[in-house]
Amino acid sequence: MCKSTYGAAIAVVWMLAVGGLFGAEAPVVARLVSKDGTLFARRKPDQDWQTVTNKGEIHAGDLLVGLPGAVVETDKGTVSLTLLTDLDRNSPYPVLEAAVILHASADHDLDFTLDRGRVDVTNLKKAGAARVRIRFHDQQWDATLTEPGTRIALQLYGRWAKGVPFREKPGPKDAPVAELLLVVRKGQVELQHGSCFCLLSAPPGPALLHWDNSGAAEEAPQKLDNLPDWVATEQSRSERAQRIKDVVEKLRQEVIKSSPRQAARTFARSEDPNERATGVIFMGALDDLDGLSAVLNETKFPDAWDRAVVVVRHWLGRRPGQDQILYRRLLTKRGLKPAQAAGVMQLLHSFGDAELAQPELYTTLVKYLDSDILGIRGLAHWHLVRLVPAGKDIGYNPLDPKDKRDQARAKWKKLVEELLAKGELPPK
Amino acid sequence: MYFSILRLTPLFVITVLVSPPAPAQAQFAGVGGVAGPAALPAPIFGGYYGGGYGMLGYGWGTQWMMNPYQGYLNGAANVTTANAQYQLTIQQAKLAREEARRSALRTRREAIEERLYELSLRPDPEKIRQEQMMKSLERSRNNPPLVEIWSATALNDLLRDIQSWQTRGVNGPEVTLSPEVLRHINVTTGTTYGGLGLLRDNGKLTWPHVLQQSYFDNERKRLDELLPQAVQQARSGSVSRQLLEDIRAAQTQLKRSLDAHVADLTPSEFTEASRYLRELRDSIRVLQQSDVAKYFRAPWTPKGSTVGELVQQMTREGLRFAPAVSGDEPYYTALHRALVDYDMGVAQLTMVQPSH
Numbered sequence: 036m037c038k039s040t041y042g043a044a045i046a047v048v049w050m051l052a053v054g055g056l057f058g059a060e061a062p063v064v065a066r067l068v069s070k071d072g073t074l075f076a077r078r079k080p081d082q083d084w085q086t087v088t089n090k091g092e093i094h095a096g097d098l099l100v101g102l103p104g105a106v107v108e109t110d111k112g113t114v115s116l117t118l119l120t121d122l123d124r125n126s127p128y129p130v131l132e133a134a135v136i137l138h139a140s141a142d143h144d145l146d147f148t149l150d151r152g153r154v155d156v157t158n159l160k161k162a163g164a165a166r167v168r169i170r171f172h173d174q175q176w177d178a179t180l181t182e183p184g185t186r187i188a189l190q191l192y193g194r195w196a197k198g199v200p201f202r203e204k205p206g207p208k209d210a211p212v213a214e215l216l217l218v219v220r221k222g223q224v225e226l227q228h229g230s231c232f233c234l235l236s237a238p239p240g241p242a243l244l245h246w247d248n249s250g251a252a253e254e255a256p257q258k259l260d261n262l263p264d265w266v267a268t269e270q271s272r273s274e275r276a277q278r279i280k281d282v283v284e285k286l287r288q289e290v291i292k293s294s295p296r297q298a299a300r301t302f303a304r305s306e307d308p309n310e311r312a313t314g315v316i317f318m319g320a321l322d323d324l325d326g327l328s329a330v331l332n333e334t335k336f337p338d339a340w341d342r343a344v345v346v347v348r349h350w351l352g353r354r355p356g357q358d359q360i361l362y363r364r365l366l367t368k369r370g371l372k373p374a375q376a377a378g379v380m381q382l383l384h385s386f387g388d389a390e391l392a393q394p395e396l397y398t399t400l401v402k403y404l405d406s407d408i409l410g411i412r413g414l415a416h417w418h419l420v421r422l423v424p425a426g427k428d429i430g431y432n433p434l435d436p437k438d439k440r441d442q443a444r445a446k447w448k449k450l451v452e453e454l455l456a457k458g459e460l461p462p463k
Numbered sequence: 464m465y466f467s468i469l470r471l472t473p474l475f476v477i478t479v480l481v482s483p484p485a486p487a488q489a490q491f492a493g494v495g496g497v498a499g500p501a502a503l504p505a506p507i508f509g510g511y512y513g514g515g516y517g518m519l520g521y522g523w524g525t526q527w528m529m530n531p532y533q534g535y536l537n538g539a540a541n542v543t544t545a546n547a548q549y550q551l552t553i554q555q556a557k558l559a560r561e562e563a564r565r566s567a568l569r570t571r572r573e574a575i576e577e578r579l580y581e582l583s584l585r586p587d588p589e590k591i592r593q594e595q596m597m598k599s600l601e602r603s604r605n606n607p608p609l610v611e612i613w614s615a616t617a618l619n620d621l622l623r624d625i626q627s628w629q630t631r632g633v634n635g636p637e638v639t640l641s642p643e644v645l646r647h648i649n650v651t652t653g654t655t656y657g658g659l660g661l662l663r664d665n666g667k668l669t670w671p672h673v674l675q676q677s678y679f680d681n682e683r684k685r686l687d688e689l690l691p692q693a694v695q696q697a698r699s700g701s702v703s704r705q706l707l708e709d710i711r712a713a714q715t716q717l718k719r720s721l722d723a724h725v726a727d728l729t730p731s732e733f734t735e736a737s738r739y740l741r742e743l744r745d746s747i748r749v750l751q752q753s754d755v756a757k758y759f760r761a762p763w764t765p766k767g768s769t770v771g772e773l774v775q776q777m778t779r780e781g782l783r784f785a786p787a788v789s790g791d792e793p794y795y796t797a798l799h800r801a802l803v804d805y806d807m808g809v810a811q812l813t814m815v816q817p818s819h
Contacts, residue, residue, distance in 0.1 A: 378729040389609060399734045461610050
């Protein structure tokens with residue numbers, strides 16, 4: 036009896052151990068073929084990011100964030116996935132980073148969710164077609180890359196549209212706009228999504244497909260005579276592209292030395308503006324809201340502050356529900372009152388034409404320059420310099436001491452009152 | 464030999480003079496059966512063509528030797544060249560004189576053009592005014608910014624145009640107007656910026672949600688009490704000075720209270736409340752007018768089942784549109800659409816019937 040009880044207990048422990056060690060481990064679906072420190076993986080949102088090494092295994096279900104140029108190949112070497120960004124600012128959407136999730140699939144050479152940003156998918160087979168399943172939002176597209184070397188570019192971007200206000204209790208229609216572009220770079224692609232089936236081919240030909248979540252986008256492929264400039268991102272030779280590549284390489288080396296999160300924070304504090312910008316963008320990519328909050332509260336650089344706002348706005352636009360996460364965080368972690376947190380969220384959204392037509396909007400923003408809440412006064416200024424560019428040289432800094440801020444605020448007040456009196460505000 | 468040659472010289476001269484002028488190269492090649500150079504060097508500059516070849520005949524050691532006939536021919540050619548040069552000089556002088564005349568004319572024309580150019584910068588003031596009105600009308604017809612519709616600028620542009628057509632007896636199509644739309648349209652005589660606006664409903668205000676919060680209870684209740692009294696007095700003539708002062712005091716206090724609670728409100732709430740108080744201030748200004756009673760009487764209330772009727776009434780009473788107050792915006796946008804439809808209809812009619 037005693038022996039059998041021990042035996043049963045040992046069996047249970049062994050089964051639990053095996054289950055814990057192996058049963059929970061997701062299958063390996065791909066390997067990193069680019070350098071160490073170009074790809075980062077996370078199993079769950081509350082886990083820390085792991086740096087994937089060259090030839091390192093990539094598991095199904097992990098969220099992967101890549102530096103521009105990160106390349107993964109499926110475990111059988113049949114398809115490659117390259118994570119890219121907008122190096123030359125010629126992309127239709129201002130993508131900042133790329134993130135994907137790979138899935139195990141017996142029927143497809145590659146099955147992945149495009150979470151956000153720009154990726155390329157290439158058929159690496161020596162012969163025959165590659166089957167790729169592309170998931171994004173509520174969509175599931177099946178693409179057949181008909182011959183070796185066939186390559187497609189994908190870009191997914193989301194943001195809150197102009198004038199859509201923040202709602203504490205959002206309805207089903209309170210969602211950011213999402214858009215996807217698919218361009219065939221080389222070869223032919225058979226694409227099936229829903230009941231639609233279409234044949235796409237590289238330019239000149241029906242190479243472009245556009246989707247958005249409003250349901251109004253055309254489902255028929257559009258003919259392109261040439262590849263758009265934004266597609267050949269990796270061939271960018273501009274001064275800006277080279278500068279970004281240099282900084283990204285430095286970031287990669289810093290990641291290897293420390294960790295993704297630490298490297299982002301180190302860069303965000305850098306004296307070099309390019310490194311600061313890259314660090315702040317990388318923080319957003321890694322969902323490091325604490326890091327972004329630290330930038331907004333502590334940075335001495337106005338450009339880093341401004342960049343952090345842009346990154347947070349991108350972060351909010353990724354998918355529905357992001358703004359609720361930040362709102363709750365402002366209430367619980369920052370201890371703001373509901374009206375204050377809602378105020379910050381409103382300012383992180385945007386103003387519609389009806390609001391922009393009201394003179395009071397401008398006087399309100401000037402008044403909020405005096406807010407005790409850094410986020411409110413900083414965001415009020417962020418909007419003011421965009422709505423009233425004449426004041427951009429006034430030199431208001433939300434991080435300055437109050438007496439200095441008051442001086443700048445008085446100048447803003449005078450300017451806005453003058454423009455309102457002249458009828459130059461609201462802008463026509 | 465020398466003598467006889469001299470005697471023959473006039474004949475040669477005459478012969479050469481009556482002969483049509485020929486290029487110097489031809490003279491060398493064919494006269495007197497004398498063979499010229501088999502191959503002459505190519506000219507470098509056209510202007511030195513003749514002189515260049517003439518020089519080749521002098522001196523020893525050149526490519527060919529000159530005989531006496533060549534000397535005569537050369538002399539005759541020089542005479543011809545001199546004559547041609549004279550004619551050329553005369554022609555050039557004539558051309559220069561002509562050019563001078565043309566230049567003078569051009570200068571005069573340019574002076575006139577310059578004067579016109581100067582004038583173009585300060586055309587007739589009336590023309591400027593009309594051009595500006597036309598531009599403004601075009602803007603008001605073609606999807607103007609909301610701010611221009613709600614401030615009534617676009618509506619008044621269209622009103623003015625329709626009035627001008629009606630004055631000339633041109634009426635547009637039947638564009639119907641809903642009484643609900645007209646109920647939300649404010650008019651003014653032009654003596655105040657706004658119309659009755661928020662006081663339309665006998666002085667009973669519809670407070671926005673944000674101003675219904677407890678922070679603003681005292682001032683809100685005070686105004687709810689005073690404004691209907693003021694409207695009642697206004698209907699019968701004028702509002703008492705004391706009542707107006709009390710209203711202004713309550714309104715000022717409410718503004719202060721709003722400013723004090725800026726931190727408790729979101730930017731949208733604060734903007735909405737500030738706007739409402741500005742509209743309230745504009746509406747209260749109407750109460751100070753000596754003709755305030757007319758604002759509450761039928762002729763000064765927008766009426767008409769069609770755009771044509773509304774415009775006729777406004778023309779008759781000398782009214783124009785006043786800015787929208789909170790909540791009126793959709794009605795202003797609807798009225799704008801109706802006015803554009805009518806105005807464009809008139810424009811089409813006048814294109815079909817140019818006699819108008």
